[in-house]
Amino acid sequence: MLRKLHSLSALLAALFILTLAVTGAVLSIEPAMERAGAQVPAAGQLSVAELAGRIGRHYADVEQIERRPSGAIVVYYRQSDQSGADLVSPLTGLAIAPYQPSAFFRWVRQLHRSLLLDSPGRALAGITALVMLILSLSGTLMLARQQGGWRRLLSPVAGNGSKRLHARLSRAALPGLLLSALTGLYMSALTFGLIAEGTPAEPEWPTITANGQPAPAASLAALQTLDLTELKELVYPYPNEPTDVYSLHTTSGAGYINPYSGELLSYQRDDSRQGVQAFLTMLHTGEGLWWLGLLLGLGALVVPVLTVTGIQVWWQRRRARPKLANNCGAHVADTVILVGSEANSTWGFANTLHDALTAAGHRVHTAPMNQLASGYRRARQLLILTATYGDGDAPASGNRFLARLARINPRPDTRFAVLGFGDRQFPQFCRFANTVETALLAGGWSSLMPLETIDRQSTQTFSRWGQRLGQALGCELKLEHTPRRAPTTRLQLAERVDYGADTEAPTSVLRFKVPTGANHGWRRLIGQSGLPPFEAGDLVGIYPPGSAVPRLYSLASASADGQLEICVRKHEGGVCSGFLHALQPGGDIEAFIQPHPAFRPLAGQAPVVLIGAGTGIGPLAGFIRHNRQKRPVHLYWGGRDPKSDFLYQPELQHYLADRRLTQLNTAFSRVGERCYVQDRIMADGSQLRTLIERGAQILVCGGRDMANSVMVTLNQVMAPLGMDVQTLKAQGRYREDVY
CATH class of the missing domain: 3.40.50.360 (Flavodoxin domain)
Incomplete structure (x- = not known):
């Protein structure tokens, strides 16, 4: 039901959502552009009286001074019976440039607010904001369910292709889209009277008596105590009207000033609803918070991409619907x-x-x-x-x-x-x-x-x-399921390092790259390797020749490394492992990436304990390689003979030296003490308990038997803490990649 609501809302309102998103993104640039061309004194640096004095030295007939939400100062004046407006420097009072509101932005604003359809368009815009709110909330609920609960909402997103991109972009844009939708709904409700508007301050009009010549604006006491950051506008008295007064609008209210004495004659504060209205308008438009406007604009720019990826996900799901042959009716089936x-x-x-x-x-x-x-x-x-x-x-x-x-x-x-x-x-x-x-x-x-x-x-x-x-x-049943073949990338073996010949467990580290001829010019231009995006710990599916079933291997590299690296042991009768071990540099494979975001270190500086045996060291070595922040990382790894199959030994020694690896603990089953990785874990029980109390995450990679033994040992190690592996799993601190 939730998915249908999400998809149907998106499909029905797609055009209107795109229109509001694109126009909103365009409008988000205006406050930043205005701010970039303005000089904005800090709070307490300049009073309104000082500003009026500086402007008065360069403009004879000032009609109004306006402080824009961006902080820019605009002076309206008359010169030779012609009206003018300049953007001025508050520090000097000199003109920076003529002030002319953009006709383009005015047209875009009308399109955004009413779709150029006046009142019906404003209603449509309000309904579209409601749909955007529904999409944001339903999408968040769906993502929380997909991630396994609210606590994992920010954990790496599973899936691949359009589905993964859609989820990641949605999550990144969600705060901005929710804010835009909620504030847009509020403004629409104000427009149609569904919410009572605030009452602007309307102080009583004063009656004054002319008393000589009006004082210069710079000498007015009411303006000398008013900080420039509190000003909205100051309207000067009309020329040759001795009983006219200054009209003052501030961020908190409005009042009138006697031009002769400088006294604040009357002043009324805005009511609380007016303040809320102004605040929410600022949040929606970014006027007054230009950086927020840009963030909202970036979020809005994501919407067209979400539209495309959302349609792709919907179509892929629709195309994947089952097409059953000979499906009997429920009433006749056995x-x-x-x-x-x-x-x-x-x-x-x-x-x-x-x-x-x-x-x-x-x-x-x-x-x-x-x-x-x-x-x-x-x-x-x-x-x-x-x-x-x-x-x-x-x-x-x-x-x-x-x-x-x-x-x-x-x-x-x-x-x-x-x-x-x-x-x-x-x-x-x-x-x-x-x-x-x-x-x-x-x-x-x-x-x-x-x-x-x-x-x-x-x-x-x-x-x-x-x-x-x-x-x-009571019948013979052969279930030979052939999954749909995934789209693949052709990769070429660039390098191999072989181990294990003496222990009858031949193992190779294989490094692949995109063939030179397939590395398109645009990718080379922007520094990409041409590899599909992946991280260490993700999986690569490889189709051996003549087989429709891919074999999955954990990745020891990220695409940013410029190569795809796996660690493969040759199994007797293994179709794919045999093919890969026979492959020589220059040979090709057909492969695809299967994201595996559940198996990688969590963000932060908490310690990480890596546990593996045999080829399980592949992704663990990749995690260590990318530990550039040098958080504490402890590796427990088991092999057979250090002289023959100490996988990644040179790299691990280098990582120890540059502190990407904090501690290396090895166990070899064919020499010396003849111990296993779980033995090292038990021996280091006290240290591991300390790491776990400090919030350590544990990642295990390798064979199922090894993983089961490690789990039993860790349960014994953690017993004094009143914890076990299941506790860590529930907290997202224990992850396995086992086979």
């Missing part, structure tokens, strides 16, 4: 597949399962989880494939499933199985799938198979689950 998906990726697996069951002779009905029927007449199997969204929440197509389930009585001859999809990096891995299984069992449904989970859309795990499902159903 097997029902229900799918919970947020971005449609789970539907691909469901489609594969649907086709395999159909080929095995089953009549299959596949639908979103939210379409759970009150009863399936002939169904004997209910198979639920569901992802988990954010902090353990239901995905978009399953957010009404539990409520519907609670109203249904199960058939005694219908059995169920739940398959969860997720990413083990997140603390609530497959939590919604667990919730669904618990609810089904509590509701009296019979289990066909216990809950199983799939990490990062593993096709191998899916295939093994399919074999077990086939055995439970």
Whole structure:
């Protein structure tokens, strides 16, 4: 529902939003331009009387002095029966330039306020501001859900391509867009009388008696005590009108001044609503806060980009909708597949399962989880494939499933199985799938198979689950899921460093670059390497020749390094590892980037503890390489033999020397003490407890067995603190990249 509200609002109001955003960005420049051409004394530096005296030396017939919101001083005067206006220097009273409001900015302002349609246009502008507010709030709620809760709203954004760019830009522009939308709504409500306007100060008009010649403005006592920063305008008495007075408007009110005595005759302060109105107008226009105007303008300039990326995300999601063949009606199917998906990726697996069951002779009905029927007449199997969204929440197509389930009585001859999809990096891995299984069992449904989970859309795990499902159903079931091939970049091996031949664990550090011929001139001109954007800890997907299934490797470099670096061990029978180990400099690969923002050090200066074994050192070395602020970083790493497979040894020694690495702790299992990385962790328990108390974040990379052993050891280390790994995960301070 939230996504539909967000998308529909954006599509319906796109043209008006773009118009207001672009015109708002243009108008944001005006206060800064005015400020740039002005001389602005500091508070307390100059009184209004001193300013009037300096202006009086150069202008004989002054009619009005105005202090613009930018601080610029404008004098209006008459000369030879002609009216004029100059921008003047408050320090000298001399003209800086003639003052002429821009006709262009006046036209843009009318377009921004009323779309050049007068009252109907003002109403449309107000409605558009309301839509912008809805988009900002709904987008924030969606991003918070996607990030796994409000506490992680500012953590690195997951996803890739348009989706990631849309989320990152939205988050950056959100404060400005919210401020513009709220203040724009307020001003629109004032225009149509929905909110009572403030009452400007209207002091009583005084009656004075002429008493000789009026005193010079510079000698008026009321102006001598008034700081220039408090002035809005000073209107001089009309010539040859002995009973006329000075009209004074300040930032707090208005009054009149006797031109003979300099006495403040009457003064009235603005009411509180007038002050609020002036403040909110300043926040919306940036007049008086030119730097805020520029920030709001930058936020507005993001809107056209958000429009493009938003349409791309919407189209990609629409194009990814499932296209199921031979989808039986719910009332005749013997097997029902229900799918919970947020971005449609789970539907691909469901489609594969649907086709395999159909080929095995089953009549299959596949639908979103939210379409759970009150009863399936002939169904004997209910198979639920569901992802988990954010902090353990239901995905978009399953957010009404539990409520519907609670109203249904199960058939005694219908059995169920739940398959969860997720990413083990997140603390609530497959939590919604667990919730669904618990609810089904509590509701009296019979289990066909216990809950199983799939990490990062593993096709191998899916295939093994399919074999077990086939055995439970009494048929042969082969689930050969081929994900849609991602767009790739051709990369060329530039350098390789080989290790491990003596330990029967050949491992290589491979560094790739974009081939010279593919490095376009414009990229070379602006200093780019031609690599797609990525950070250390992200993943690169590589398609080995003849395979439609990519293999993922953790990145040890960032695109800013000018190369893509991975650390790969050769596995017996490994298709991709064998291909990469046989690759020589000059050879090519086809690769794509899969962002992995959940696995990287958090911002700040808190200590970082890096733990890995074998090729898991790759992204950890990348994190150390980019520790330019030299925050405390402690590395625990395990290998086999320091003479053969001490990966990154020269680099790590260099990082120790320049303090990007604080401490290096190694463990080798084939020589000397024959210890493992968890042994080093246990030995350093006291130091690690101190680091954890100081807010340390722990990042673990390597094999699943190693990661499990490390988790057990760390739980023992942290026991005296009353903490465990799960506590750190909940705080976002424990992240894994394991395989």
